[in-house]
Amino acid sequence: MKRLLLVMLVVTMVAAMLVGCAPKTPAPVDPGPGPTDPTPPPPPALKVGMVTDAGTIDDKSFNQGTWEGILKAAADFGLETRYLQPGGETTSFYLTEIGNLVDAGFNMIICPGFKFEEAIFEAQTLYPNTKFVILDGYPHSGDWAPAVGDNTVSIFFTEHEAGFLGGAAAAMHLKTGDVGFIGGMEIPAVQLFNWGFQQGVAYANANLGTSVTIKPENVIYQGTFYDVAAGQQLAATMYDRGVKAIFAAAGGVGVGVINEAKARASAGQEVWVVGVDVDQYSEGEYATGKSIILTSAMKGIGVAAYDMIADALADTFPGGEILTFSAENFGVGIPAENPNLDAAISAKVNELFEMMRDGTLVVSNEQGSLIK
Amino acid sequence: MKFRSGFNRKYVLSLLAVLLGLIAGAILMSSTGHNPVEGYRYLFRGGLMNLARVGNTMAIATTLILTGLSVAFAFKTGLFNIGASGQMLMGGLAATAIGLTYSWPRPVLLTAMMLAAMLAGGLWAAIAGFLKARFNVHEVVATIMLNWIAFWTIYYVIPGYFKGPFLETESRRLPAAATLRWPWLSSQFSGSYINIGIFIALAAVIVVAFVLERTTLGYELKAVGYNRHAAEAAGIKVNARMVLSMGIAGALAGLAGGVFYAGYAATMQIGILPSQGFDGIAVALLGASSPWGVWVAGLFFGVLHTGKGFMTAMTRIPPEIADTIIATIIYFAATSVLVERYWDSIDRSLSARRERRSVSKEEGGN
Known part of the structure; x- marks a missing residue:
């Protein structure tokens, strides 16, 4: 009887909604170019598409940062934009979505993430009239030999420089105690953040009078890039061990870290997070005017997307x-405003940034004796 | 009741469920301010408008058909295989391991890879079957847990033994000879991702249909599914049959992993539980757990998955709404069981009323 009721309810609902919506149907929506036309429309109007990396568009870091750069360009130049989420994370899925964008007349496609390397390699030949931008990677055929087509730009960032600034800022703010690192997957960009962070802390200890430690068990x-709950658990474990600040370069996992820190800060505990990719302040x-984000190790993904569109x-x-x-071309750095940092610390970090720019301070992009 | 249900009626019910799903999706599109006619036009164009897209649809469908078949087969024995994703991973791992290790002649290599995939998936699922038969551990719980064990096994094994020169997060690429891609076939479909996997899926459908309908084994398995105790009383070894059924279901999902990781993709990535395993549940439900129903349902889902991106690109429907629309269609389509029960209860109450009327003089009614 209950089941019958449920079915009837559903059918009634569907019927009611259908009737309610029926008159709406004929309203024309966004005509768009000819649907069967496989070639881009003749006018050179730029239509910018993006295919997302692992995670969603609102990941607070990599995808979102890129997309916001595209949106800013769209607002400034009046462009049509669209992003697609692939059904999986292999080359075939990526190429399918790239093909969808091309078929729909998008002639510039921006793909954030090294996972697109082989897909872009195939796409740049398949669609010679489309411009491609790949962030954090370069096109290759699976043999790791760079093959950047004339219609493709590959962009890398010096994550270690951004991580260094975050590490130095955190060390100067805390002066003593433990800090930790939580990364997403062990891929080059994330490793560089980690190594830079450790070098920044070490630099502050050696030159700026701090004594902050990073224990191997606090580098994980x-x-x-999506397990929010796991990020929260890892952060809870680290904070319980006495870690005062965590640098989270981990996409959705970092969201969990931030959530844990917010919960603890609301309860009165002194905990910090160093944000990543974008200004995560x-x-x-967690309360008006209070944030657990000490500063953010920023990577100019949005700037890169914006610049490429402007160039196109x-x-x-x-x-x-x-x-x-x-740092040299302002591609990485920390936010201009850091409400949680003292003016003196901010000034010192800016000084370090300038030293990176003129080459007096060199951050290594190799692991060396660093942890993980 | 189930014994008398004819195939035709089941298909009508499934079509009705799809229709309900499409209507629900249309409502969702309208309520978010999009034109459903436009949306569906681009959805189906995206899946079918040219040979390359038809090929891609079939390539996506290949995996879904096999996972659907896996879930459907377990259903027949009254078991719910939620672990097709994990079985896919184990199957894919076995196939990848062989493909990256040996360089036998191509037909031998591919056969060995697919057999290994079936074996790995089958053994993996048989664990759940054994736990169910021996300790009465519910297979839903066991298969879900096994999914995660498989997930982390991949996480350890791929970087440990099969990683590429630079990336820690995925296996080396399978050499062309160790993939199911067939240049002739791809060129017939203007360079799509279609591969030999679709024929493997077709063969699997035929074999499963034969086993279920024409063999003693199939009869026994179905008997266990209809009524475990009656089957036991009739002398069928219920426990052994359950383990075997899970094993076969796992072998089919393992094969799905084989064709996915060696056909649609050529590498295995860590940190991903393939969603095709869960989609297989919906495919099985929509296909009324019959092998050919699964074939058709898998192709239909292939169209949805392939066309979704094109719909988003051509209209202003954001990917999240598009995903919701697809999920709604799948959800409603998967409720064909519900539609069937509703149909049955109408049927029953009508005939009951008729009977009551004819005997109302003798009995006082109720």
């Missing part, structure tokens, strides 16, 4: 090149 790669707000519009798209966004 969770293994995914507002993500860490100005007909100066640097196709075929591998670009590096570093």
Whole structure:
């Protein structure tokens, strides 16, 4: 009887909604270009598409940062934009979505993440009239030999420089005690953040009078970029061990770290998180004007996307090149405003940043004797 | 009741369920301010508008058909195999391991890879079957847990033994000879990802249909599914049959992993539980657990998955809404069981009323 009731309820609901919506149907929506037309539309209007990496568009870091750069460019230049989420994380899934964008007339496609390397390699030949930008990777055929097509730009960042600044800032703020690192997957970009962070702490200990330690057990790669609950557990364990600040370079896992820190800060405990990729200050707000984000190791993903779009519009798209966004060209850094840092510390960090720019301070991009 | 249900009626009910799903999806599109006619046009165009897209649809469907078959087969014995994802991983791992290790002649290599995939998936699922038969551990719990054991096994084994020169997070790429891609077939479909896997899936459908309908084993398995105790009383070794049924279901899911990781993809990545295993449940439900029903349902889901991106690209429906629409269609489509029961209860109450009317003079009614 209950089952019958349920079925009837569902059918009634569906019927009611159908009737309610029926008149709406004829309203025309976004005509778009000819659906069967496989070639891009003749006018050179730029349509910018993006295919997301692992995780969602609102991951507070990599995808979101890229997409916000695209949106900013769209607002400034009046462009049509769209992002697609692939059904999986292999080349075939990525190429399917790239094909969908191309078929729909998008002639510039930005893909954040090294996982796109082989997909872009195939796409740049398959769609010679489409411009491709790949962040954190370069196209290759599976043999790791760079093959950047004339219609493709590959962009790397010096994550170790950003991590260094985050580490130095955290050490100067805490002066003593433990700090930790939680990474997503053990991939180059995340490793660079980690190594830079450790060097930043070591630099502050050696030159700026702090005595902050990083214990090996407090350097962890969770293994995914989406497991929020695991991030929260790892953070809880570290904070329980007495860690005062965690640098989380971990996408969705980092969201869990931030959640744990917010809960503890609300309860009166002194805990901090060093954010990643974008300025995460507002993500860490737990009360008006209070955030657990000490500072953020920023990577100019949005800037990179914006610049490439601007270049494409100005007909100066640097196709075929591998670009590096570093401190030198303001591609990485920490936010201009850090409400949780003293003015003196902010000034010191800026000084370090300038030293990186003129080459007096060199951050290594190799592991050496660093942890993990 | 189930014994008398004819195939035709089941298919009508499934079609009805799909229709309900499409209507629900249309409502969702309308309520978010999008034109459902446009949306569906691009959805189906995206899946079918040219040969390359038809090929891609079939490539996506290949995996779904096999996982659907796996879930459907377990259903027949009254078991719920939620662990197709983990079995896929184990199957994919076995196939990848052989493909990366040996360089036998291609037909031998591919056969060995697929057999290994079936064996690995089968053994993996048989663990759940054994736990169920021996200790009465519910197979839903056991298979879900095994999913995660498989997930972390991959996490350890791939970087440990099969990683590429630079990346820690995925296996080396399978050499072309160790994949199911067939240049001739791809070129027939203008360079799509279709591969020999679709024929393997077809063969699996035929074999499963034969086993279920024409063999003693199939009869016994179904008997266990309809009524365990009656089957036991009739002398069928219920426990052994349950282990075997899970094993076969696992072998099919393992094969799905084999064709997915050596056909659609050429590498295995860590940190991913393939969603196709869960989609297989919906495919099995929509296909009314019959092998050919699963074949059709798998192709239908292939269209949805392939067309989704094109729909998003052509309209302004955001990917999240598109996902919700697809999920709604799948959800409603999977409720064909519900529609069937509703149908039955109408049927029953009508005939009951008729009977009551004819005998109302003798009995006082109720």
